[in-house]
Amino acid sequence: xxxxxxxxxxxxxxxxxxxxxxxxxxxxxxxxxxxxxxxxxxxxxxxxxxxxxxxxxxxxxxxxxxxxxxxxxxxxxxxxxxxxxxxxxxxxxxxxxxxxxxxxxxxxxxxxxxxxxxxxxxxxxxxxxxxxxxxxxxxxxxxxxxxxxxxxxxxxxxxxxxxxxxxxxxxxxxxxxxxxxxxxxxxxxxxxxxxxxxxxxxxxxxxxxxxxxxxxxxxxxxxxxxxxxxxxxxxxxxxxxxxxxxxxxxxxxxxxxxxxxxxxxxxxxxxxxxxxxxxxxxxxxxxxxxxx
Amino acid sequence: xxxxxxxxxxxxxxxxxxxxxxxxxxxxxxxxxxxxxxxxxxxxxxxxxxxxxxxxxxxxxxxxxxxxxxxxxxxxxxxxxxxxxxxxxxxxxxxxxxxxxxxxxxxxxxxxxxxxxxxxxxxxxxxxxxxxxxxxxxxxxxxxxxxxxxxxxxxxxxxxxxxxxxxxxxxxxxxxxxxxx
Numbered sequence: 001x002x003x004x005x006x007x008x009x010x011x012x013x014x015x016x017x018x019x020x021x022x023x024x025x026x027x028x029x030x031x032x033x034x035x036x037x038x039x040x041x042x043x044x045x046x047x048x049x050x051x052x053x054x055x056x057x058x059x060x061x062x063x064x065x066x067x068x069x070x071x072x073x074x075x076x077x078x079x080x081x082x083x084x085x086x087x088x089x090x091x092x093x094x095x096x097x098x099x100x101x102x103x104x105x106x107x108x109x110x111x112x113x114x115x116x117x118x119x120x121x122x123x124x125x126x127x128x129x130x131x132x133x134x135x136x137x138x139x140x141x142x143x144x145x146x147x148x149x150x151x152x153x154x155x156x157x158x159x160x161x162x163x164x165x166x167x168x169x170x171x172x173x174x175x176x177x178x179x180x181x182x183x184x185x186x187x188x189x190x191x192x193x194x195x196x197x198x199x200x201x202x203x204x205x206x207x208x209x210x211x212x213x214x215x216x217x218x219x220x221x222x223x224x225x226x227x228x229x230x231x232x233x234x235x236x237x238x239x240x241x242x243x244x245x246x247x248x249x250x251x252x253x254x255x256x257x258x259x260x261x262x263x264x265x266x267x268x269x270x271x272x273x274x275x276x277x278x279x280x281x282x283x284x285x286x287x288x289x290x291x292x
Numbered sequence: 293x294x295x296x297x298x299x300x301x302x303x304x305x306x307x308x309x310x311x312x313x314x315x316x317x318x319x320x321x322x323x324x325x326x327x328x329x330x331x332x333x334x335x336x337x338x339x340x341x342x343x344x345x346x347x348x349x350x351x352x353x354x355x356x357x358x359x360x361x362x363x364x365x366x367x368x369x370x371x372x373x374x375x376x377x378x379x380x381x382x383x384x385x386x387x388x389x390x391x392x393x394x395x396x397x398x399x400x401x402x403x404x405x406x407x408x409x410x411x412x413x414x415x416x417x418x419x420x421x422x423x424x425x426x427x428x429x430x431x432x433x434x435x436x437x438x439x440x441x442x443x444x445x446x447x448x449x450x451x452x453x454x455x456x457x458x459x460x461x462x463x464x465x466x467x468x469x470x471x472x473x
């Protein structure tokens with residue numbers, strides 16, 4: 001490509017000054033950027049209201065594209081389903097029969113659970129969902145894993161509320177805007193969730209790897225009892241996440257833990273549920289007679 | 293059918309100039325849209341989409357050197373930072389640096405072809421993605437380097453496509469449709 005003709009400033013003072021000023025302005029941009037980075041590292045929440053306002057502005061367009069995205073993936077899965085219909089249907093029937101049995105078992109366990117809780121005088125109101133929201137956008141170009149949902153202060157959301165889909169835990173509310181909120185997905189490297197194995201409650205922590213998988217670290221060192229295919233659920237220790245929410249399935253066993261795949265893939269998730277921040281039940285009150 | 297259309301086309305171009313408003317605002321608008329767009333395409337659980345805003349910024353500066361001022365990285369970077377998920381200010385910093393580098397490259401290499409422009413862009417893209425990771429990690433994350441490899445490959449391969457889009461938009465930008473008095 002031919003170079004633009006008027007590159008050289010020559011002896012013209014005016015041209016020399018304007019070249020110098022444009023470079024100075026460029027360096028000023030670098031300095032301002034460096035200052036902003038330092039501020040956001042020292043105080044990560046410094047620009048949260050600005051970000052909230054920005055996502056509030058683009059919310060209508062984001063909602064529209066979210067609809068298109070879901071429709072697009074629906075068409076693709078319909079076409080794929082057309083080719084695998086026969087075998088899929090047979091498998092689904094078999095699984096449905098198994099699931100029916102499991103459902104009856106679960107009902108029985110629930111009934112027993114209620115009876116035992118009554119025996120122990122454990123009454124706690126079931127704090128359910130705060131709002132149903134839609135995942136509208138995410139940070140696909142950054143190594144940080146944030147998503148945006150279309151509910152904010154208007155639906156009574158507050159910071160820290162866990163977000164789940166029907167399949168499992170998705171993340172938690174990080175910044176609340178007027179009508180949108182920013183969600184820290186569980187695959188982000190800053191997200192650490194206390195988990196336990198669903199079958200026997202082996203405790204562990206699940207931290208995001210940043211590439212869509214989770215790193216499960218056992219709390220008890222020693223022989224690694226985990227096996228491929230184990231399902232991890234939230235343990236609720238420390239509060240925040242309600243215990244028993246399904247979260248991840250182990251895909252690769254390591255020496256001190258495992259690598260896990262997230263059960264609720266955000267790419268396939270359309271609507272999510274925002275739950276109350278879970279607080280562990282207070283320790284039982286000490287018996288008043290013992291002190292005397 | 294063909295006759296009247298052929299004769300109508302040149303007539304509509306006589307005595308017309310591009311709209312100065314469109315000619316000056318379209319680069320800024322397309323870069324801002326490209327900053328917002330990747331978030332809407334997919335709810336990604338890994339960094340798989342290219343930093344479209346940055347690719348668009350580099351493409352515009354390479355196609356029309358001097359159209360965007362060197363300080364354009366400041367306002368455009370702020371917009372990108374609002375939506376990218378990076379620590380605020382990282383795009384302002386890196387885009388401003390990239391603009392200075394492009395300006396220097398342009399002064400040193402006045403005669404460029406597609407390959408040299410792509411090579412320069414590859415260097416900038418790789419540096420941008422690595423420094424973005426470094427800034428995110430300094431601000432609290434702990435992603436490892438292998439996470440960004442797919443994103444780098446996708447970004448490098450999609451850069452010519454972004455360049456094609458920028459060239460098309462540039463033609464729209466300079467379409468004469470305002471009647472000259």
